[in-house]
Amino acid sequence: MVSIEDLKRVALFGSLTDQMLEHLAPMVQTESLEERQVIYEPGSAADRFYSLKRGKVLLEAELAPTLIISLGAIKPGYSFGWSALLPSATHHTSYAASAEASEVLVVPGAKFLDILNQDHAFGYAVMQKIVQILENRLEHRTAQFLRVISKHPEIGTLLGM
Numbered sequence: 001m002v003s004i005e006d007l008k009r010v011a012l013f014g015s016l017t018d019q020m021l022e023h024l025a026p027m028v029q030t031e032s033l034e035e036r037q038v039i040y041e042p043g044s045a046a047d048r049f050y051s052l053k054r055g056k057v058l059l060e061a062e063l064a065p066t067l068i069i070s071l072g073a074i075k076p077g078y079s080f081g082w083s084a085l086l087p088s089a090t091h092h093t094s095y096a097a098s099a100e101a102s103e104v105l106v107v108p109g110a111k112f113l114d115i116l117n118q119d120h121a122f123g124y125a126v127m128q129k130i131v132q133i134l135e136n137r138l139e140h141r142t143a144q145f146l147r148v149i150s151k152h153p154e155i156g157t158l159l160g161m
Contacts, residue, residue: 002028002105010051010105012079012129018140020122023115029106033098047084049110052076055102061094073099074139084109085130
């Protein structure tokens, strides 16, 4: 079982009460990953939610057999595998792989959702934090996209902008 202190180091869980974390802790497992180990790939079941405890994880998407783009790098304390928390998403659409030897906290998505549905205060606190995290990511990605378009106007032309 993972410690309450380990859970508090995860951005998503940091503002939760000790009582909420004690409810979550028994279902969280720790897994060690080797360098370049694939965690999930497009089409694989989206049934586990991850938080990085140690190391670095890269998120990537394959646009063509010879074109793989980076969607981001996950640092310790941050989470990935968000599809496991969406009832409508059954499979991953991107790759996640360790960039170095790493350690992740793993929560079964269905069990996590059950807790959020049963304890509405817990569910609200987690969902409020998820919205904040995803809003920050969206703002960051939008700014990146706009910088790329401004530096490479030919991309905008190709996209019909």
